[in-house]
Amino acid sequence: MTTCFVWSPVAGKDPADSLRTDAAEMLRTAEGDLILEFSSMCRIGSGELRALGGLADLAEQRGVKVRLRNVNASVYKTLILLKLARRFTFVS
Numbered sequence: 762m763t764t765c766f767v768w769s770p771v772a773g774k775d776p777a778d779s780l781r782t783d784a785a786e787m788l789r790t791a792e793g794d795l796i797l798e799f800s801s802m803c804r805i806g807s808g809e810l811r812a813l814g815g816l817a818d819l820a821e822q823r824g825v826k827v828r829l830r831n832v833n834a835s836v837y838k839t840l841i842l843l844k845l846a847r848r849f850t851f852v853s
Contacts, residue, residue, distance in 0.1 A: 769798035777808030784816060791825045796852070800831035805839055813840075817848040828852050 768784040770776040780797075788795050795816075802809075820827045828850045832840075840846040 767796045767798060770801055775808070776802065777806065777812045780809060780812035780816060784812075785819060788816060788819050788823065788825055788827070791823070794826045794828055795820070796828045796830050798830050799833070799836060802836060803833060805836045810839070810843060810845065813845055813849075817845065821848075826850060 768779075768787055770779055784795065784797060797816075816827060827848075829840075830852045832851055837846065837851070840849070
């Protein structure tokens with residue numbers, strides 16, 4: 762049986778730190794998909810981009826799919842420019 766975990770940023774907590782700790786922990790224990798909820802993120806910084814790169818590496822090692830949900834256009838364009846978009850699946 763596959764399990765689906767959903768991560769979303771917590772108000773008042775640094776999203777990059779949350780991606781490195783909370784989302785990475787979910788990924789380590791996931792047997793199915795990890796969904797990252799981006800609806801509350803209007804822009805993405807270098808810390809979040811590094812954390813996403815680390816998550817993508819970890820997901821490849823574990824054979825887990827990472828899906829990004831509700832990504833806005835500017836974040837999506839940034840991920841494309843930095844060649845991170847191809848490492849994720851996008852869902853709405």
